[in-house]
Amino acid sequence: xxxxxxxxxxxxxxxxxxxxxxxxxxxxxxxxxxxxxxxxxxxxxxxxxxxxxxxxxxxxxxxxxxxxxxxxxxxxxxxxxxxxxxxxxxxxxxxxxxxxxxxxxxxxxxxxxxxxxxxxxxxxxxxxxxxxxxxxxxxxxxxxxxxxxxxxxxxxxxxxxxxxxxxxxxxxxxxxxxxxxxxxxxxxxxxxxxxxxxxxxxxxxxxxxxxxxxxxxxxxxxxxxxxxxxxxxxxxxxxxxxxxxxxxxxxxxxxxxxxxxxxxxxxxxxxxxxxxxxxxxxxxxxxxxxxxxxxxxxxxxxxxxxxxxxxxxxxxxxxxxxxxxxxxxxxxxxxxxxxxxxxxxxxxxxxxxxxxxxxxxxxxxxxxxxxxxxxxxxxxxxxxxxxxxxxxxxxxxxxxxxxxxxxxxxxxxxxxxxxxxxxxxxxxxxxx
Numbered sequence: 524x525x526x527x528x529x530x531x532x533x534x535x536x537x538x539x540x541x542x543x544x545x546x547x548x549x550x551x552x553x554x555x556x557x558x559x560x561x562x563x564x565x566x567x568x569x570x571x572x573x574x575x576x577x578x579x580x581x582x583x584x585x586x587x588x589x590x591x592x593x594x595x596x597x598x599x600x601x602x603x604x605x606x607x608x609x610x611x612x613x614x615x616x617x618x619x620x621x622x623x624x625x626x627x628x629x630x631x632x633x634x635x636x637x638x639x640x641x642x643x644x645x646x647x648x649x650x651x652x653x654x655x656x657x658x659x660x661x662x663x664x665x666x667x668x669x670x671x672x673x674x675x676x677x678x679x680x681x682x683x684x685x686x687x688x689x690x691x692x693x694x695x696x697x698x699x700x701x702x703x704x705x706x707x708x709x710x711x712x713x714x715x716x717x718x719x720x721x722x723x724x725x726x727x728x729x730x731x732x733x734x735x736x737x738x739x740x741x742x743x744x745x746x747x748x749x750x751x752x753x754x755x756x757x758x759x760x761x762x763x764x765x766x767x768x769x770x771x772x773x774x775x776x777x778x779x780x781x782x783x784x785x786x787x788x789x790x791x792x793x794x795x796x797x798x799x800x801x802x803x804x805x806x807x808x809x810x811x812x813x814x815x816x817x818x819x820x821x822x823x824x825x826x827x828x829x830x831x832x833x834x835x836x837x838x839x840x841x842x843x844x845x846x847x848x849x850x851x852x853x854x855x856x857x858x859x860x861x862x863x864x865x866x867x868x869x870x871x872x873x874x875x876x877x878x879x880x881x882x883x884x885x886x887x888x889x890x891x892x893x894x895x896x897x898x899x900x901x902x903x904x905x906x907x908x909x910x911x912x913x914x915x916x917x918x919x920x921x922x923x924x925x926x927x928x929x930x931x932x933x934x935x936x937x938x939x940x941x942x943x944x945x946x947x948x949x950x951x952x953x954x955x
Contacts, residue, residue, distance in 0.1 A: 570866075576638050579631075583617055583642035591646030598649065598775035599920055602767065604728060605650045605775050613684035617643065618654050621665055621810070626673050627681030633810055634872030637817035641865070644821030648924045649773035651818050653686070656724040656776070658814060659932070660687035662807035663733045663752055667794040676731055676754055688729035690755070690781055691804055694721045698937045700735075700804065701746040705783060707736035707753065714738070714753065714793070716786040722931075726779030727764045731756050734783075735804050738797050752800035754792040761786040772923030812885040812932055813871040819892035819928040820865050823899040826921050827857045830903040833910075844906070853902050860895035867891055883945035890938035893928035900925040 572580065590608055598605050612618045620636050622628025631639075636658065644651040657680070664676055679685060696702035705718025716736050723732075732755045739749040755762060765780035794803055831854055834845035844850045871888040874881035900922040904911035911918050929935040 572638065576635060579635065580638050580642060582615065583639045584645075586612065586615065586617060587642050587646030591643070591650055595647035595650065596917070596920065598647065600774075602769055602774045604777050605653060608650055609654060609686070610684045612643075612654055618684070619657055619661070619680050621658050621661060622677045622681060623665070623673075626677040628677065632872065632876040633813050634869055634876050636814050637868055637872045640814045640817040641821040641824070641868075644818035645825045647775070648818055648822050648928075649775040651821070652773050652776040652927075653725060655811075655814055655818065656689065657687055659689040659807065659811045660725065660729065660731075660733050662810050663689075663794060663803045664754065666806055666810070667752065667799070667803045668754075672754060672792070672794070679730070685730040686725045686728045688723050688725040688732045689807070690720045690723050690726075690732040690734045692722045693719060694780075697722070698934055700801070701749075703735060703737055703750065705734070705736045707738050707751055707788070709738070709790075709797070712790050714751075714788045714790065716753070716755070716783045716788060718783050720781040720783075722768070723764075723779055723781050724931075725777055726781050727767060727777045729757055732762075732781070733794075733804075734788075735800050738800075746801045748798040748801075750800035750804070751797045752794040752803045753788050754794065755783075755786065755788055759786050759788070771926060772920070773927055808932065809875055809881050809885050812889045813868055813875070813881070815928070815932045816864065816868040816871065816885075816888035816892035819889075819896035819925070820861060820868055822921055822925055822928070823857070823861045823864065823892070823896040826896075826899040826903040826918060826925075827854065827861060829918055829921070830854060830857065830899075830906040833907055837908075850906055853906060857899045857902055860891075860898060864888070864892040864895045882941065883949065886933070886938040886941040886945070889928075889933065890935050890942065893925075893935055893938075896925040896928050897922075 590611055594605070594608065609618065616629060617639060620629055620631040620639060621633075622630065624630040640651060640655060643654065661677060661680065664672060668676070676687075680687070691700065691703070693703055693705060695704065703718075705716065705720065707714040707716045714736075716734065718736065720726075720734070723729075734753045734755045735750050736753060737749055738751040741749075761784040763782045763784070765782065768778045768780075770776075770778060794800065831845065834850050834854065835843050837844050839847070845854065867884065867888040871881050871884035874884050900918065903918040904922050907916055907918050910916045913919065933941070
């Protein structure tokens with residue numbers, strides 16, 4: 524198994540080895556989609572991570588505890604973009620994990636990314652979201668880009684710590700992607716884009732954007748044919764990021780509106796062909812939703828750990844509150860939700876890595892993990908009591924950070940729409 528180390532400079536290898544104290548650390552794979560395939564000669568189920576996955580898990584865990592946790596509260600307070608942490612994460616290979624080996628990346632699978640993401644989110648989901656947004660921005664190019672596009676836009680991400688963004692949501696089109704108003708008009712060998720995007724993660728720091736725009740002038744054209752996906756460079760004239768939004772949680776994650784005024788994009792930057800954009804944009808979610816779910820699991824685990832630690836230290840009626848049934852049962856409910864969400868998340872990654880459509884499982888994982896993260900964070904605040912309501916303690920931040928998991932990359936309600944639709948198809952196909 525050759526891998527990640529082979530794609531980096533010798534100086535980076537030495538820094539990585541020093542950081543992990545494992546000079547022989549290897550990547551999980553070089554071929555996306557084959558990393559977690561079970562040995563056909565060994566039938567049955569296995570819930571054990573392989574050795575390489577465990578090494579990545581330990582690397583991410585060490586990084587989160589030592590680099591992210593100590594700085595998370597300050598980044599939350601200031602809303603400053605975590606450039607220093609992102610650069611360190613890039614340097615040791617914890618960012619851009621989906622980029623294929625032929626373009627300089629590690630080519631990790633989705634399950635592998637979920638293992639890493641959970642550990643990073645444990646430290647701070649705002650920082651982890653900034654990192655994970657790169658995967659969402661890159662995924663349309665990974666899935667649909669031609670050789671030249673991949674070499675140009677994915678290759679540069681491995682040369683230096685650059686960011687990119689998935690530029691689809693608009694002020695009036697979130698869950699209703701088909702309602703997008705941004706237009707792209709073909710003129711000669713170029714397209715002219717005009718419109719407004721909103722809630723774009725990494726919007727002010729992206730080097731390039733995946734942009735979905737309407738290319739059909741006929742309002743009756745179906746969504747599957749009306750939209751086109753473009754790669755747009757940040758320095759293109761007419762492209763203007765708006766002010767940084769100060770959100771309820773995940774405050775160091777950069778979220779902005781993006782304005783397009785007569786932005787000229789060459790036809791070479793069209794993904795696949797005109798009219799293919801909607802399928803590309805939606806197809807990316809099967810790959811990225813498992814990692815979003817993993818982020819929610821990481822936050823939930825942090826909430827449980829903090830609540831448990833506090834419950835063992837805080838005493839009432841002559842004993843730790845963890846020994847009171849009311850609190851013990853809250854901790855038990857948190858643990859139940861986390862374990863179930865983690866397994867569902869890994870299942871959704873495993874399915875897509877093995878070449879099977881995972882829409883059903885990805886939506887279940889995302890919906891369940893998002894709900895569990897919110898319940899765990901809320902219960903952690905409750906266990907902390909008055910201290911939980913105070914910003915000197917960590918759980919109020921977790922509660923604020925958790926809410927977005929029921930909103931971005933498809934709301935909790937949209938996930939249920941998808942799940943119900945997929946289940947009906949499964950039921951009908953089963954012959955019942």
